[in-house]
Amino acid sequence: xxxxxxNPRHLVRRRGQEARLRCSxxxxxxxxxxxRQLPEEGLxxxxxxxxxxxxxxxxxxxxRFSAEFPKEGPSxxxxxxxxxxxxxxxxxxxxxxxxGSGTKNIQYFGAxxxxxxx
Amino acid sequence: xxxTTQPPSMDCAEGRAANLPCNHSTxxxxxxxxxxRQIHSQGPQYIIHGLKNNExxxxxxxxxxxxxxxxxxxxxxxxxxDTAVYYCIVRVGGGTGTxxxxxxxxxxxxxxxx
Numbered sequence: 001x002x003x004x005x006x007n008p009r010h011l012v013r014r015r016g017q018e019a020r021l022r023c024s025x026x027x028x029x030x031x032x033x034x035x036r037q038l039p040e041e042g043l044x045x046x047x048x049x050x051x052x053x054x055x056x057x058x059x060x061x062x063x064r065f066s067a068e069f070p071k072e073g074p075s076x077x078x079x080x081x082x083x084x085x086x087x088x089x090x091x092x093x094x095x096x097x098x099x100g101s102g103t104k105n106i107q108y109f110g111a112x113x114x115x116x117x118x
Numbered sequence: 119x120x121x122t123t124q125p126p127s128m129d130c131a132e133g134r135a136a137n138l139p140c141n142h143s144t145x146x147x148x149x150x151x152x153x154x155r156q157i158h159s160q161g162p163q164y165i166i167h168g169l170k171n172n173e174x175x176x177x178x179x180x181x182x183x184x185x186x187x188x189x190x191x192x193x194x195x196x197x198x199x200d201t202a203v204y205y206c207i208v209r210v211g212g213g214t215g216t217x218x219x220x221x222x223x224x225x226x227x228x229x230x231x232x
Contacts, residue, residue: 035220042222042224056218107164111160112159
């Protein structure tokens with residue numbers, strides 16, 4: 001069973017360009033979470049999505065950032081007009097479902113996408 | 119989610135048991151204790167979780183005190199590959215919305231040495 005797949009692993013963009021980060025959850029998982037880790041800092045929650053719905057976007061910057069998880073295909077984290085401060089590692093996690101015991105809420109992480117803004 | 123407190127760093131000799139403590143004195147009755155680790159620059163890796171009983175799996179053991187205000191992650195025979203930052207996270211087990219996210223603190227940086 002393949003794990004959470006993120007691509008690209010490394011992404012270089014110039015200031016003002018757009019960055020698209022993709023995340024394919026584990027098979028059978030319908031919940032996706034995005035986290036950001038700035039250099040030398042801890043992981044911070046950004047957004048939580050189910051298929052075609054944003055459930056919690058309390059950690060998303062108000063501008064330039066958006067996320068989607070369409071019915072078909074991977075989840076996409078999109079950053080428009082990137083700035084140097086967006087340089088970070090972006091991790092995606094997936095879980096099977098919610099409710100019940102803690103086991104069903106285990107989030108499994110991908111290897112991350114490292115975004116560098118020049 | 120309840121706040122957790124962990125020592126910033128610990129050392130452990132290879133082959134010995136690594137005991138990583140975590141305080142979560144404000145934990146609620148429906149909150150679980152989760153442990154994750156992050157090996158340098160990799161994605162966080164789930165280790166173990168529990169509610170109130172001690173738990174063991176192929177990676178580690180989790181000891182939760184009877185009052186649930188603290189817990190200890192035990193790596194029985196630490197190896198160099200266990201060098202990582204270990205995060206103790208307290209989180210509601212079910213539900214939707216904001217209860218679903220993981221709130222990472224600063225964790226404990228475990229250095230396993232020869």
